[in-house]
Amino acid sequence: MKKIVIMIKAFLKDNLRSFETTFWSIIFPLILYFILVSVFGNIATSSSIELKLGVIQQEELKAFGKILEEILKEISSEGGPFVLKYYESIESAQKDLATGKQDVILLIPKGTSAGLSGTLLFKKYKINNVLLKIYYVDERQTSNIAAKILEQIFDEVNIEIKKRSDKDFKDLEIVSIPIARHKKATFNYKEYIFPGIVLMAILSVSLFTQNIGLAYNREKGINKRLYTAPVKPIQYFSAFITTMLIMISISIALLYVLAINVYKVETVKVLDPKFMLFTLFSAITLLSFGMMLISIFKKTSTVVVIGQIMNQIMMFLGGLYFPIFDVPWAIRWIVYLLPTTYLGELLRGCMGYRVSTIPFEYLILVPSIWLIISIAIFSFNFKKVMGYE
Incomplete structure (x- = not known):
């Protein structure tokens, strides 16, 4: 030894x-x-050029509700900032958002088509606002950016609606809701x-x-x-x-x-x-x-x-x-x-x-x-x- x-x-x-x-x-x-x-x-933390947008439609958009459909097509077309994916339930969409598979989620509730149509057809009457919900992850920069872009897009839509209705009426009300990031390691x-x-x-x-x-x-x-x-x-x-x-x-x-x-x-x-x-x-x-x-x-x-x-x-x-x-x-x-x-x-x-x-x-x-x-x-x-x- x-x-x-x-x-x-x-x-x-x-x-x-x-x-x-x-x-x-x-x-x-x-x-x-x-x-x-x-x-x-x-390599895995740099921002993506295309932002991932998940959409939950709780009704089929009709009449003036088609405006939203056209907006979504426009922002997800070639050169647009978003890649679109539709979900059946809010739970599955939020799960993908929490794990990083989506950057932002847009919820279009029931009554959206009626609300938009009522505002534009009956300008003298105040109809319940259409409440769109945006879900994002506050701790993730890309999710924050995606939510801000989406808010700005719908603010522009509101400006157009105001031109056709009472100046004090805001038809599309946007609520941004932060959710917790999933604990799974990236x-x-x-x-x-x-x-x-x-x-x-x-x-x-x-x-x-x-x-x-x-x-x-x-x-x-x-x-x-x-x-x-x-x-x-x-x-x-x-x-x-x-x-x-x-x-x-x-x-x-x-x-x-x-x-x-x-x-x-x-x-x-x-x-x-x-x-x-x-x-x-x-x-x-x-x-x-x-x-x-x-x-x-x-x-x-x-x-x-x-x-x-x-x-x-x-x-x-x-x-x-x-x-x-x-x-x-x-x-x-x-x-x-x-x-x-x-x-x-x-x-x-x-x-x-x-x-x-x-x-x-x-x-x-x-x-x-x-x-x-x-x-x-x-x-x-x-x-x-x-x-x-």
Whole structure:
């Protein structure tokens, strides 16, 4: 045990003293997280060009009530500010409004056609006002804007009605009613991207720090000299893998600090025991995958090139930054072969951001198969890795 601790300290000092290793394993994931959040952080919060208007008609509009129908057609036609959707009940409309599926709701009550017709036909008589209700979410900016636009539109309608009736009579009375926003969490790119950055940090150590270190030790004959020392191979690799796990832990710990303190990612999500357990599972799987590659390719230059290629494939086709399940089947089969596809979904699932329909058991099974295959191939080529042959 003492020998393992000594080697861990030596490996850790060697890695932390190397600027390239420290930068790519620890600093670069922080920079990438900052860049992606800065560029795409408002992807789901930016205002839409078209506002969504839900309409509940409690009667079929007739006679002068058709004025409202024409207004709705006009504001939802090409170039208009609204996209129209009709609802049968106020409950379903309010539910969609609360969950963000609609920006504003307009209720046209019974008696609207009679009220408008009476005002315009019998100008000398005061008839009950037509009460239109506008429902919006006060906490949501787009909903507020949509409600204000709708109020202004009907104010213009009132001006036209006044020209044809008693000047003190206001036929269309508008009541804006704020409702509570639904408690369901909205999409947050800062949280969605966090598991991807964690996996990228693990990949950086697995495909570069680990593999370049092993390849260098093999080429320089360090592994061979250890063979003559009183250090068993199992002790050597226990120390080496533990060092890689420490490097990964340092990188992820700094990501946690940035995510929680700067980007206000919910602590309960990233500190969820399941999330942390699956992160460890991801680290072991990807470290094993990297060890498989180093056991197949002998030269350091080849290991670096293959590492770069696999890093790009596993990051982008593994969907670490964006959903990739709608790519053409010519590429999609690669997506379903990669362990990062399943590990990414596994971690995102813990945070409530699953984007695929892959069954949960497959999210565990496929990376586990990669883990077993990687360890088997590495064990078979163990002497080649150590430079004994």
